Amino acid sequence: MNIVTCIAPVNIAVIKYWGKRNEDLILPLNDSISATLNMDQMRATTTVMASPNFTEDKIWLNGKEEAFLTNPRLLNCVREIKVIAKQNSSAEENKMLDWHIHICSENNFPTAAGLASSAAGYACLVYALAQLYGVKGDLSTVARQGSGSACRSIYGGFVQWHRGMEGDTEEARGSFAEQLVNESHWPExxxxxxxxxxxxxxxxxxxxxxxxxxxxxxxxxxxQISVPRRIEAMKKAIREKDFETFAEVTMKDSNQLHAVCLDTYPPAVYMNDVSHSIVELVHAYNSYLGKTEVAYTFDAGPNACLFLMEKNVSDMLSLINYAFPHSNGEGYFRGIPITTRPLPEDIHSSLNVKPHRADLLKYIIQTKLGPGPRQIEEHLLNSSGEPI
Structure with missing residues (x-):
């Protein structure tokens, strides 16, 4: 038997992907740009094992066995990796491609709650399969066939997903992800x-x-209009580390995504009252400072993702703690250690901020930009191919 375990990151889009022009190939209607988050805080872990002794393909997701043969996206990813491997392997290596595989995958963050779990999961699966079968080169076009945004989790730093050309399967190859800058470009x-x-x-x-x-x-x-302009503005802002432009474009694009969701019939509602209160708090705080120091973005869910400089984290989280009090103890603050400090006396009255009822936020994670997937040695399957 052969076994490989990998970890892969979550990504958060600052220019959103929303809508496909081809459901089967997962071809997007527009380009998107995302930030890859550090795997020390949020990641998917996937073990893939191939053995001549296995009698069927199996998969376990977050501790529960799932149907393998009825998941077309999973089958697409496995098939595509094997096709590439056959083209580049020896006859001896080809034998393993006929063996059944067992897959075990876990996320260390909530699944299907608007935190890009499928992106991390499919990026991790494709990367692990590639290591198992010795596949080299760009994997983003394969990961895309599992989950569109998974193609962006193949790389670290800031990543652009190109929509590709209109047309048939051959032209679909133009829809791929590429790294704009690596994770060390904007360390603060x-x-x-x-x-x-x-x-x-x-x-x-x-x-x-x-x-x-x-x-x-x-x-x-x-x-047709908004995204092409924003893509160019965002790429320039990232290259030049122009936070004010980055923040403005990020927030406007998030707002427009959710406006599109409300313009949908029937409407698709992802933000809630707490989400809107966070939006108001960010704008009030930026207005108080006289410049844009914090940006929000919301994917298809109510959870807020804030971008800010390291020097502003303590003050912003002190304000969030005041506006959203909590009774949770250990485990409320996660990721990079968070410290808060007393805010200026006038800030609450200046912002007209009043505390909400307790425990509207479940927990807070601080992270930073991170690299793409990598292989690790701690497996999720035992020597018999069963979850540990």
């Missing part, structure tokens, strides 16, 4: 995730995107 940048709700969302991203593609007039404007 921090990402703080406010987990508002860690339960499964009512409307999946896949269903929401399909509805928007079919019914939203605003989505058409977004694809």
């Amino acid at each position: 940048l921090r990402i703080v995730i406010l987990v508002v709700n860690d339960v499964k969302k009512k409307t999946s991203s896949a269903i929401g995107m399909k509805r928007s593609t079919e019914t939203s007039e605003l989505l058409r404007h977004r694809i």
